[in-house]
Amino acid sequence: MAELPVSFIQVTDIARVTPHMARVTFEADRLDAAVGTSPDQQVKLCFPLPGQDRPVLPEESDDATSWYYAFLAIPEDERPTMRSFTVRRRHPGSDALEIDFVLHGETGPATRWAGSARVGDQLGMVGPSAVYSRPVSLTDSIASSDWLLLAGDETALPAVGTLLEALPEGARAVAYLEVADAAERQSFETAGDVTVHWLHRDGAAAGQSEVLVDAVREATFLPGRPFAWLAGESGTVRSLRRHLVNERKLDKRAIDFSGYWRFKLTQDDAPTTEDMAEAQERLAEAGQE
Known part of the structure; x- marks a missing residue:
């Protein structure tokens, strides 16, 4: 253990x-x-x-x-x-x-x-400990893909910042980041070739906006194979992942996803059926590596 x-x-x-x-x-x-x-x-x-x-x-x-x-x-x-x-x-x-x-x-x-x-x-x-959070291998992700796709809300910004700042020189990445409004934008230092799309809810409540999912659905992706990193509200993350797998035809192993929070629920509340299904799928994918 x-x-x-x-x-x-x-x-x-x-x-x-x-x-x-x-x-x-x-x-x-x-x-x-x-x-x-x-x-x-x-x-x-x-x-x-x-x-x-x-x-x-x-x-x-x-x-x-x-x-x-x-x-x-x-x-x-x-x-x-x-x-x-x-x-x-x-x-x-x-x-x-x-x-x-x-x-x-x-x-x-x-x-x-x-x-x-x-x-x-x-x-x-x-922590940190692999018991509750599998570390992201940025080196492996870059080596197995042509570019990185990052998508998340403001709760994902700390992790997004660490990922962008760890990119090697010239590594390509595109980020779609949902925040309340323009005042919530941040700047990140990176050696990578990065494009950041800031998406504003402009009055909509966090967890109730479709702006992030819509932006990724409508995006013209870079050529080549992406590795996707998704984080934020659990329902939004699930929608993004379904889109990438079902419509963009990404291999599930090329997607790292994490529901950081749940709309109207806390970490103290019992997991929903979708939460349990997501956890089982993450465990199954980890066992295949």
Whole structure:
């Protein structure tokens, strides 16, 4: 069983990337050597409950399953809320890292925390680990394709940033990125040959707009074989993937997809039938590699 690194991280700086995206810099009590070494690297953040200075967590374990059972054994009135995030950047030669938070009101524990976070606040961090997030091999993806297709909403921007910034010189990529409006656009440094299409909901609620799916459906693709990376609201990601497989005839193995969130549902809600089907398909594809 894979190891599951566990650490506590403390806020050292908070900056606004856009009106609704906060970049929080943390200093960790210690960071696993793997943190920040690859793009699209996911971790679990644990948020303290009201009245707690920092979350209550089990000690680190070499057995990820045992650690998670110990986590679930924490009394409900003490157990922290856990959510998935992407490491945006690790500061070289240090135990400092940056994580971006989408600010969308009082709709969940993570955005509530980020909206009121202060220097000195502490969270728990679990991972990175292949137990819950298969790392993206950008080198293999580029080698097996002619260009990269990236599609996602604002929750995918931290991962998109790491992917674009990791591209080798001249690698071709096209990104379709859905955000609320023009003020939410970001800039990314990259050595690749990248075209970014910013798509604005302009008043439509996140998860209810078809702008991203419509843009990909109507797009004229570059010649050659693409490798597709899709992330964001689960229903949107499923629609994009069905389009790429059924209409664009992409091999399923040439698509990396992840539903980061679900419209009107949280990570604490029970998985839907579609969620379970998606999880089973991801496991089946992983077993074929």
